[in-house]
Amino acid sequence: xxxxxxxxxxxxxxxxxxxxxxxxxxxxxxxxxxxxxxxxxxxxxxxxxxxxxxxxxxxxxxxxxxxxxxxxxxxxxxxxxxxxxxxxxxxxxxxxxxxxxxxxxxxxxxxxxxxxxxxxxxxxxxxxxxxxxxxxxxxxxxxxxxxxxxxxxxxxxxxxxxxxxxxxxxxxxxxxxxxxxxxxxxxxxxxxxxxxxxxxxxxxxxxxxx
Amino acid sequence: xxxxxxxxxxxxxxxxxxxxxxxxxxxxxxxxxxxxxxxxxxxxxxxxxxxxxxxxxxxxxxxxxxxxxxxxxxxxxxxxxxxxxxxxxxxxxxxxxxxxxxxxxxxxxxxxxxxxxxxxxxxxxxxxxxxxxxxxxxxxxxxxxxxxxxxxxxxxxxxxxxxxxxxxxxxxxxxxxxxxxxx
Numbered sequence: 001x002x003x004x005x006x007x008x009x010x011x012x013x014x015x016x017x018x019x020x021x022x023x024x025x026x027x028x029x030x031x032x033x034x035x036x037x038x039x040x041x042x043x044x045x046x047x048x049x050x051x052x053x054x055x056x057x058x059x060x061x062x063x064x065x066x067x068x069x070x071x072x073x074x075x076x077x078x079x080x081x082x083x084x085x086x087x088x089x090x091x092x093x094x095x096x097x098x099x100x101x102x103x104x105x106x107x108x109x110x111x112x113x114x115x116x117x118x119x120x121x122x123x124x125x126x127x128x129x130x131x132x133x134x135x136x137x138x139x140x141x142x143x144x145x146x147x148x149x150x151x152x153x154x155x156x157x158x159x160x161x162x163x164x165x166x167x168x169x170x171x172x173x174x175x176x177x178x179x180x181x182x183x184x185x186x187x188x189x190x191x192x193x194x195x196x197x198x199x200x201x202x203x204x205x206x207x208x209x210x
Numbered sequence: 211x212x213x214x215x216x217x218x219x220x221x222x223x224x225x226x227x228x229x230x231x232x233x234x235x236x237x238x239x240x241x242x243x244x245x246x247x248x249x250x251x252x253x254x255x256x257x258x259x260x261x262x263x264x265x266x267x268x269x270x271x272x273x274x275x276x277x278x279x280x281x282x283x284x285x286x287x288x289x290x291x292x293x294x295x296x297x298x299x300x301x302x303x304x305x306x307x308x309x310x311x312x313x314x315x316x317x318x319x320x321x322x323x324x325x326x327x328x329x330x331x332x333x334x335x336x337x338x339x340x341x342x343x344x345x346x347x348x349x350x351x352x353x354x355x356x357x358x359x360x361x362x363x364x365x366x367x368x369x370x371x372x373x374x375x376x377x378x379x380x381x382x383x384x385x386x387x388x389x390x391x392x393x
């Protein structure tokens with residue numbers, strides 16, 4: 001980090017400049033699989049936000065001890081540890097939330113975005129910037145999932161957050177996997193347009209840099 | 211080479227210790243919460259029973275599952291049985307409430323690891339309510355519209371079949387055990 005980029009810019013970078021789903025096109029599998037409703041998208045997003053932030057902080061903390069040749073298994077282990085701890089702690093102390101989110105948490109181990117932020121950012125930066133990068137990436141992922149979920153649920157089921165708005169199913173295909181690709185593609189184009197128009201195609205604050 | 215090994219081993223041991231500690235702390239809490247939830251679920255499935263007695267165990271897919279006799283004023287009024295179905299990515303745990311004459315009163319999905327957003331549709335009312343009043347013979351899955359069979363959720367055929375299969379096996383066991391019907 002060259003010291004010129006503020007924490008706010010790091011955070012915004014995760015949402016617009018390098019949005020995990022729309023800009024980096026990482027973790028598209030969960031983005032398509034769980035976003036057939038707003039609620040599913042949000043729950044998955046919250047779980048990812050937490051694990052992403054914690055994995056980034058941990059990786060940054062012990063980055064000097066990780067041998068470069070075995071860094072990927074090391075990151076995987078950090079992520080798996082956090083996912084397991086989150087899963088067990090929630091199963092024990094937050095049963096109501098766990099009943100809703102338990103399914104999603106175990107999936108996070110295999111998310112490309114979390115591994116990639118550990119490799120690209122947290123392993124090269126201090127703890128606090130890594131924390132904000134994790135926060136931004138997690139929020140960007142959550143936002144992306146909610147937006148995709150909104151369109152898919154509205155078009156596929158005619159409802160938003162489970163409340164029926166239109167009485168028919170206008171486009172059933174939208175809640176099936178194929179519809180997920182349509183939604184992601186169209187929204188990706190839209191985010192590219194925002195990026196070109198407001199950030200000159202470089203991402204917010206030009207924080208790309210790798 | 212040695213350095214790499216040492217670096218990895220230290221990390222794995224540290225992570226192992228963290229996970230062990232968390233597991234040791236949470237396991238009894240989780241077990242107790244699960245037992246309490248199972249007890250409450252049973253009572254909820256048979257609200258008019260004043261006594262639910264464990265009657266035996268069976269092994270669907272090699273997993274331990276129990277069945278219960280539900281009594282009201284000392285007389286058996288129905289049965290509860292838990293069972294499993296082999297779904298797309300997990301075993302689906304089901305609780306079934308049955309009448310004395312082996313008609314299903316209600317089914318409930320207790321737990322599963324199916325695809326979020328697709329497979330978890332089996333928990334929804336519109337799928338589960340199809341089982342009400344059915345007997346073993348009427349437990350078949352179809353993909354088309356119809357009222358005499360269980361209708362699969364679109365895109366969730368495997369999980370739908372798994373639930374129906376699990377319910378069928380459980381009902382067969384109850385029927386064999388209490389009505390003496392041989393397969």
